[in-house]
Amino acid sequence: MNPPIWKSLATGAALPAAILALVLLMVVPVPALLLDIGFVVNIMISLAVLMVALSAAKPLDFSAFPTVLLLATLFRLSLNVASTRVVLVDGHQGAAAAGHVIEAFGAFLIGGDYVVGLFVFAVLMIINLVVITKGAGRVSEVSARFTLDALPGKQMAIDADLNAGLLSPDEAKARRQEVATEADFYGSMDGASKFVKGDAVAGLLILFVNIIGGLILGVISHDLSLGEAARTYITLAIGDALVAQIPALLLSIAAAAIVTRVSSPFDLSGQIGSQFGQWRAWAPVAAILTLLGLIPAMPQMVVLPAAAFAGGICWLLRQREQAERKAPAPITIVAEPHQIAWEDVCETAPVALELGYALVGLVDERKGAPLMARITAVRRQLSRELGFVLPPVKVTDDLALPGNSYRIRIAGVVVGEDEAWPNELLALAAGDTLEPVAGRACKDPSFGLDALWIAADRQVDAIANGYTVVDPATVIATHLNQLFARSAADLFGLDEAQALIEALKAGYPQLAQGLTPQPYSLATIAALCRSLLNERVPLRDFRALASAMVAVGKPDMAATELTEAVRGRLAGLIVQTIVPAQMPLLAVTLDPDLEALLNQSVRAAPDAVWPIEPELARRIVTAIREAVEPLLLAARSFAVIVSPLCRPAMARLLRAQFADVAVLSFLEIPEGKSVEIIATVGGRTDEAALPEPDSIEKDQ
Template sequence: MSLKRLTQLGVPVGIVFIVVMLVIPLPAVVLDLLIAMNITGALLILLTAMFVVRPLDFASFPAILLVMTLFRLALNVSATRLVLTDGYAGKVIDTFGHFVVGGSLIVGLIIFAILLVIQFVVITNGAGRVAEVGARFTLDAMPGKQMAIDADLNSGLIDEDQARKRRSEVHAEADFYGAMDGASKFVKGDAIAAIIITLVNLVGGFAVGMVQRGLSPSESVTTYSLLSVGDGLVSQIPALLLSVATGLVVTRSAGDSDMGSDIIRQITANQLPMRIAGFAGMALCLIPGLPKIPFLLAGGALLLLSARVQDEPDTAVDPAEAAALMPAVERPDQLAEDIQVDPLGLELSADIIDLVDPQSGGDLLERVKALRRKVATELGVVLPLVRTRDNLDLPSRTYVIKLFDIEVARGEAPANTVLAIGDFLGSLPGEPTQEPVFGLEAKWIPSELRHQAELSGATVVDRSAVITTHLAEIVTRHAARLLGREDVRMLTDVVKRSHPNVVEELTPVHLSLGEVQRVLQTLLDEEISIRNLVRIYEALSLRAQTTKDLDALVDAARQALGPAVVAPHVQDGVVHVISFDPQFEQRMLESMRPGEQGSVIVLDPVSLQAVVGGLAQLLVEAENRNIRPVLVCAPQLRAAVRRLVRPAIERLHVLSYAELTGTAQVRSAGVVTGDRAMEGVR
């Protein structure tokens, strides 16, 4: 039979044998062998617990603890049977009953009681409490660890195999501490059973000796009661070893080496405490009546050890290792990695991390992945990976959206609630709020009232959708900032695979990659999709032959996109426009001046204020009629007018007359002069 087969059958056969021991009498010789195996096995388990680096390296410990406890109880039953029937239970128990305790029942009971107190009151209770707390905190930390793994996977720091391995370790850790919480109850129950078994053996042995065997009280005590105490001591020694092993496992924190090495290294790491302790030990010799030699030896040993620890740093460190470690600390590439800033981040407070825990029904990470695909399809931009993490410093139920590690938006997503949006929410219980994107009146209501809110006409959105929508709005608004130079290179390489001539004519012949990036960022800033890069690059390659002015290049790209620029503003086949009075438009053309950021309109402040005020008035009037107008002007003016209007009226888009070519129908929503606004044809 192979070794693998023997290991598979060994434990099941051993458990069956333990069960057989409970009902079948064993010879005294076999009992001696099994007791020796019990003590030796308990010592092996204790030493193994001391030499493991991580608690999970001894993941089978809870099962081993149960088997060893059952084995020890089976030995108790077998020993009790031999003591009561034969008055003899082997050499081991006889030695513990007579030699170890000096043949005194009182001494044996006292030693037994002391061992029991040490095991039950001190070690078992402490280990049980540590196991319970460890299991609770491990389970509470699981969602955060799962989120960290998913975030690292989404950001590309680890691959799928590494993520799967780390998830299995997280689950194994939770299972281990949960099992240890239950296994500690075995140890506590074993201690209680030892008390009951010993008392029953004392009373039963004394009764058997006097009633059945006709012995005198002293002979009965010598023959039976001392053997019962010896049996209790024999069982308590391995029980104590296993209790200590349990305490070591549940209190063991992950380190770089075994427990013994960690303890010695950490205690001897600083010579000052050792010196103080050494001098204090030697100072105790000054107390009259205390023996001087033991304290002198103990204090002197600590002083010698502290001197050795002081000298060790000069001799223990290998110069080659020190030389190898020094560059690793100061390597520029490592420092550069440490200062990297995530372009896009999402942080959640501790009480809402269930949103990213699939086991709790959280689907936020999947929705973020879908959002990246949606943005790539609509805007033509490949978003950077969203780094999602928990932040214990955030207030409860809060999430924060960051760009380049700077907070740009914040919202709330209370647990066990949904967001109801509508005008008739007064009858629903909940907390009033505003929808974070459009500012609509809303209310966080309990999840169980979702159906009732929908029947009342409200729009109900779950928490993940609220956060994803908010994130989408932030991404759309800041898409230009998120488009980096490497992203432009990647997009250009994609175009080059299918249209190599277009890219070769554009860059680096006429425009550098940085100049192309500025054009694409400006288009995104004007909320224009750059998905059709082939048309954009074709227009840029032609326009760049005559000028590299950013406004001219952007207008060339916009005209190449044609209807795609106007399409988002078409309502039922109609584009509603606000325009300038021709005379005032000519005046603005004459007042245009070049600037560092492009051309600007230089007019007197009164005229500029009148223009902005008139545009704002017409825009509000149009929106009251459920119309979303755009501002149109001459192509030469478009970029300058946008710079003028955007700081005050961000939602008003600016188009040129050339971009309206081919539109089905254009309808005026108003005309602006230099001093007033005139309402147009409705």
């Protein structure tokens, strides 16, 4: 076995062994020399903990403090139990029976007078238990409560910064981890403060046990007089209590310093020094002390030197401030104008929202950043609907834009732009309105409805007259939501496909193994997913999609053929996105003669992007628009049903004209699904959709 493994085993076993030793210390008799070593180590540990607590820039820099506090308290209590045993068993032999450390505390700190020792111990207990421990416990409790209450807000702020492009995904992950650790830390400190309080109470009870037990044993078992027993055992008990309470007091101070810290780039001494380093604060101190020193009853020999000391500090701090003002400004190295960095020419954010200067307040954190919250909600909801995580939105200001304008880019292409007024509201006339409301006429950027930008104080009047009123942040977010949904295929790439496969491996490892790398490459899977997203087919049930691809099992199929084969196996999912299960599917079909003509066109040019003759395509689109216009106005969902051969060509043709209309083949209608045909395009009732006979013969 190599040394690193031994080293790791030794490191891992050190802490359990130490805890076991502490437990043994409570039950196994310990010689006085070992007690002396333990008391010195206890003082050393308490001092080290205090120094680390004072040096921490923020509480999380000493995140192990709650556990360290528990172990230090356990160590001290183990020493108390061991020393109690020694004091009661060998205390009649003299002050050195329990070790030289207890003897030194009893002789030096209390002068050998146990009455003085009782008062000194009482004062230490009051300071530790009533002042420091109680205050630290209260601060820990309040900090834990406030930290937990602020946790959702902090997480939303991180999401907002991530959407704005201020944080990278790794930085956002680290920030979320820090927020979670902070909540855990303050929750642990709330409980750890109870250890400090319990330790102080235990020290008081152990003192009483030592005194009462020592008096009883000294008088009954060792034939000492009551006075001799009191001098011997009370002195030992107080020395033992003091040697334990002084480290406990140090740990209480460390706990109070940790929980009262505010995050700062400096340690505690640097933070206090920077905040007390203002000469304007010391000038009144020096003046007031000088006035006190002039009072006859005051000890001038003490007060006036203190006033001079405060005045000297004030003079030194003012001199330093003046010197800093006269210091030359630091030289800033400016890049050569002919040097261009990659960051200047590369745009890595797939989605960008550019705002005019008047709209910057919508992303200002001091004003609540309402637009960032809306964008986060849009991304979360659409990601859930589409089945993959949409990329963050990089929000920037653009001085080239008019003040109230905004522009949306997806994959570097401007897909939408409009205007919004940050101090006004958009009133949508979605139906009949009672009375018009005064405002600036416009079109809703998302749905093209007639709308008005109105003053905020007219909101109640607009709602009462039948308008739907939304704020500018919602207007922009809704527009972004619509463009997100339409451009989902442009946002899906190899990384997103790999993420779906990794998630599939976690739940269905055999299915993932049968999907890739054989028979399908990652690029083929990504292309298929983009093709489905182009036609509004979500990837939520990627397991069903993967099962369909595995069932097809022909990697040499053309991309269009593969897509059609997979769509046939996802028929239920596709139709479900159009109409609920309990409702019939409204359908528009083609006349058999027209459909035969379209099939013939596709067979003649199977690889063509637009195999349909332009004039025929125009007439088909016109006829379908006339047939479905009532459904579009009523916002009812329907589908155009054609033969499997011409479905891809018809889908491309109609997608350019009707972004939300689904085109299905006969094979994509699930068994048992009721279909209601509302129109047939190209029949005798719709002769305008058919080409002229001469043009048909010419095309053939």
